Amino acid sequence: MKSLRLHFAVALYRWNLSAGIISILFSALAFVGIFALAFAAPWYMLLLIVAVVILGTGFILDRGIRIWEAQSLVGTIRNPWLVDRLYQKEFLQMKHSTLPQLRALRFLLTYAEMQFDSEPKFLEAKQVFLMSLDESIMRIEHTLQDKKWKIESKEEVYHAQT
Numbered sequence: 033m034k035s036l037r038l039h040f041a042v043a044l045y046r047w048n049l050s051a052g053i054i055s056i057l058f059s060a061l062a063f064v065g066i067f068a069l070a071f072a073a074p075w076y077m078l079l080l081i082v083a084v085v086i087l088g089t090g091f092i093l094d095r096g097i098r099i100w101e102a103q104s105l106v107g108t109i110r111n112p113w114l115v116d117r118l119y120q121k122e123f124l125q126m127k128h129s130t131l132p133q134l135r136a137l138r139f140l141l142t143y144a145e146m147q148f149d150s151e152p153k154f155l156e157a158k159q160v161f162l163m164s165l166d167e168s169i170m171r172i173e174h175t176l177q178d179k180k181w182k183i184e185s186k187e188e189v190y191h192a193q194t
Contacts, residue, residue, distance in 0.1 A: 116183055
């Protein structure tokens with residue numbers, strides 16, 4: 033059943049991709065048919081005029097008004113194959129929220145350690161936790177400098193699942 037749904041979803045996706053191209057072709061042919069009735073010009077001349085109007089409008093919207101600039105920017109930035117790229121919201125959240133919280137937590141743990149005697153049975157676990165916290169802070173600082181995630185092999189989630 034899952035395979036059938038997957039094949040159906042792939043077919044719908046392909047239909048959607050090809051529908052845009054086919055609709056442009058049919059629109060051009062419909063314009064040619066309408067203009068052929070309205071003007072006494074050969075069909076190939078009308079087809080050329082329609083093609084120039086459609087492509088010219090697209091060129092003006094793209095180069096002059098730049099109506100698709102934001103969409104193309106999002107399409108290239110949010111590329112699923114660029115998993116290590118840091119999005120702007122992630123960058124700002126890490127810089128202004130996550131990193132200060134981790135530093136504050138590290139400071140509080142250090143302050144609490146100085147104020148209270150540590151129980152020997154928790155000393156090793158506390159040291160492992162503090163090392164992990166320090167490693168996380170350093171990793172986030174490095175990520176903010178490079179504006180890219182450093183994905184380790186144990187963190188890879190996009191490999192083939194069996």
